[in-house]
Amino acid sequence: MPIRFVYFDLDDTLLDHRRAERMALADLYEAHRAHFGEHDLEVLRTTYHAHNVVVWRRYAAGALTKAEAKHLRFARTLDALGLTTLDPDALSDEYLACYARHWAFIDGAQAAFHAVADRLPVGILTNGFVEVQRAKLERFPDLRDRAQAVVISEEVGHLKPHPKLFAHAAAAAGAPPEALLYVGDSYPSDVEGARGAGWDVAWYTADGSRDAAVFRFHDWNDLLARLG
Template identity: 45%
Template sequence: MNESFSISKPVLLSYKFIYFDLDDTLLDHQSAEAGGLKDVYQHFDFFGDVSAEKLIDVYHRVNSRQWSLYSQAKVSREQLQRNRFEQTLQQLNLDASRYNEVGRYYMQCYRNHWQWIDGAKEAYYDVAEKYPVGILTNGFAETQRKKFEAFDLYDSAQTTVISEEVGVLKPHPEVFEYATARAGVNADEVLYVGDSLSSDVEGGSKFGWKVAWYTQNGRQDQHEKAHFVFDNFSELKKLLDV
């Protein structure tokens, strides 16, 4: 989007705890994913006439589908890890038997491209000075823990919740119930800052949390599902008066 937008619904600023999502809210997962896949593309010589852009596009679609199935318990973690690279190679008409080495190399490269979303670091630390904050994230537990360590989030967050360790993934209500208990407040006193319509906005709202939706989605009908909608972290800082 070329112009920043924000939509808020009138409410008293009575938040007692602020949870942040991690990937594509605080940290730029999509750019890291693309960077890791470009490294994969340059490392292996069997991609031939397939472009790096095609690899990124196909992988992103396959991986998103596999995570959706995983969140519904329709595939296991091991199946997800295999399927996302095996099916990507299959759809590119390449040797799918090499999914394991491709997947291992991707994970090595992916972490080299982790970085903050523009404006997120300043906003996060400014919010943390005024409110107790936590992190609530999907993703593989060992990978997310490495991100917490790399970005010093263990030091700044009062609590960190990885849904895989709870046993179900967002938007399952059990994740939000667990995170609410960890925060030590009532559900309606939590504000959740996240980017996913289904996992964060719908999942959090259905459990009674307020949700600040970080998105480039311009659809006004979907904005109504969130308490606050923004595409620039300066708007979040205004909402929280930090």
Template identity: 35%
Template structure:
């Protein structure tokens, strides 16, 4: 059966999370004078990204809640950088979640590729990101226009790679697994999750990282989708 429905991940696939997060961290670093505690911007970015990734893995495994993730990531980051707990600005997390989704950087060829595909397929978004943040990101980067259904883990009650998340997405889209294709950057959540739900996958791998996971397709640039879709 030919594909009719394309499902896209958002962060790290379309919306350039690293660029947008680093810009936000630079704003917070300057606003709160973190250099006075011996915290350089490069170290702040690096350690935050490491801490955040680790916490997201726990969140996706249902081992921490959304609120715990938000509450812990900045105190843990600054503790690793030698900042005393009493000196950690208490509003960092709230400021981060306020500024970040207003950023608009997307990966190269995002708009051009989505505009091309929208004329041929029905496009949907399926994301583990927090619902309030994801809708703001889509609006800020002018991506909302491309998608018929925007399916978040909060709304579905499940997180990728749980097959129930994909089943919910298929039902919301009025699609079947054989006529659907998942595009995402995460081998576990997007590729293996879709595979286990009977959905073909495109692994978006812009860094061309070596791996040993069997994927239906693999691309390093979004415009490569045009080569087979």
């Protein structure tokens, strides 16, 4: 069946989340340089990332509330670094403010999004904290304005790769699963989630090592060529 609707993932597909996270942690590090003692910035980044992944997984599984997740990722980072003089909740708020200052499109993604939206109806399907993801759509109103459906996991109550989130998105698009294409960067969340729901997938990745059965691209022109 031809593709009739294209959903895009937001973080690390259209927007460079990873870069914004790295820059925000650099801002925190500079602002609180004296507290970090002998720890360098890369130690902060590595430690935060390790704890954030674990906390996110538990939040996604419903084992933590959003407030607990926001608190814990910084509380555990500070604990691991032996830093007792910084308040994790204040740091979390500061982090989110710094993070927002560094939001930007991935190279080529904005033009490609418009090119796809010129041909087919498009939507956004994203995990993440709802207020943060909504703020991104306010910052980049062309995403919000051209999207015919915006599906944020927290608003639905299930995170990718949960089949109920994909079913909700399919209903919002008004198309059967086999007429939907999902464009995303995460193998477990996006590729496995969309395939499990019966959608077609375009995997945005530089990693060619895994799963040759999936269409993958790292040059946005390749995605446009695929759509014909």
